[in-house]
Amino acid sequence: MPAALTVDGLSVDFDGFKAVNSVSMIVDEGELRVLLGANGAGKTTLMDLISGKTKSTGGRVFLYDTEITNMEEHEIALAGVGRKFQIPSVFKDLTVRRNLEVVSCHDTRVIANLGFGFSREGEKRVDEVLELVGLSEESKTIAANLSHGQTQWLELGMLMVQNAKVLLLDEPTAGMTQAETLKTSKIINALKGKHTLLVVEHDMVFVREIAERITVMHLGQVLAEGSVTEIEQNPKVREAYLGSRAIS
């Protein structure tokens, strides 16, 4: 399988502090990779570097064969990288359906959008996604009035409509109840195969539910990489991240 996302020696230097220090990883097409690590390990910063929020000071990022290192955020997005933020961010004054319709405008120029209505495929996709994330009933609700979990699902839905090749999900279950977490894992499992996913997550129950391979980060560097069992038994990971306890 071709590599969908290649990170090669990526570094960022914040006035001498290396938040991410020559990180390299290859995520295959259709793979779901979990990024694990203690607070401050550089997981979110790594996502910032890939998605263009933070400019890297060294190394390169490739999306398939295209180099996307340090491009503008919207250019990286157009190249095919979708991002979900830790704090759910949706267009809160628009209805749920409108939120998805905005994303269905794949031609993002101003002039191209000086027309009315949305393409038939776009509307069809919006319907499908509403069904997938379980928000069909709420399609006319203003996004600001959704519950926390629903907001997270709406944002996941937006990434589905965007149809990005690689999705970066930053703690998609943060602040969710158990039932909500379960539903989220279902949504994410449905994305597997169609999209390449890179997920930052702490909740081990959830990680076991979705993970295939795990990359563990520690102090800005990659500490280990492997399957769930390999990682759980890796002595270096136990020492650095989990203390002497097993992964709970």
Add this chain to the structure above:
Amino acid sequence: MTKRHIEIAAYALFIAAMMLAPLVLDSFWVNRLAKYLVFGMLGIAVALSWGYAGILNLGQGLFFGGGAYMLAMSLKLASQTSLQQGSDKPVPDFMLWNAEPGSQTDLCCINKASFLWIPFQNQWFGVAMGIVLPVCIAALLGIMMFRKRIAGVFISIITLALVLLVRLLIIDAQPITNGFNGLTDLGWFKLFGFEFDPYVTQTYYLIAGSLAVVLIAARLLIETRAGLILQAIRDDQNRARYLGFDVPRFQTFFFTVSAGISSFAGMLYVIAAEFASPTFMDLSFSISMVVWAAVGGRASILGACIGAILINTVTATVSETKGFAEAWKAIIGLIFVLVVLYLPRGLAGLAHDLADRLVNRLNAWRSKATAGQQANKIQPAE
């Protein structure tokens, strides 16, 4: 009936009322109302940039004044006052008064910068510049601000500083702008040989027609996909950016459209009021526009437009009512405070709520009626 029907009805009603107003008003009030309709257009411009793009421009007067001055220069040259001393070459009277002794009384060289006026002898040059200049300034300013990701209050500060700067420049450039006196004693605007005397109804209809067109165009513009994307950007710039939208482009586009509407309003105002003055670029005027939009409802094109017309009409009436002549500012101030406290979405918000209630009640009544009908049909079978 849906909310959409009510909205269309509201627009139709407003335009009809505007078109019929001259039938019941005398020519003094017709002229006055024409000016307020121009302010209504400014309300639209503010709603577009503040309500829909989230850009609070406190320098809207810059574009209004820009449009006004450009057309006023042409109309000044068309005025009788520019044809003194039996000359057939127009020269603005204030240039003659201030000319150095012995200087040639011609636009080319009566003073150092007077040549700038030469092309304005053609009225259509003034009209073209009235749109082109403000739009170019807005586009440049927009590109610089939005590319730098300046947002929120900093946009307000920059635009505010800019309008005051330009106001100062205009007052300072006395030889070609007549300083703080502005351009007065203007000629009439001509269209297909017709002269728009500010006190005839044709002038009113020129302005009312323009407002109707701008009103509908602006409403349609926010109905487009681009308009929707703009609102998304207003809600969460970053989200839009990571979905692939080039945010500064959308912001610059709508900022520029808003500036274009303002400059068009500036030109219409000159036709109705027969003067252009640096007061158009006073801070208080630009802030007034924002207040009109806030009262009318910044998230509604029609609301902001009506807000502007209403406040100006009320202000004029109250300030001329005996006993209120001194207190009118306090009364207007009180209205603002009450609206901001109790109607944060302005009068349009109130109208929306009423429309919602009406639609719900109608639907409930209709479903009850159909349920009753069905019950009637079933009964005989029993």
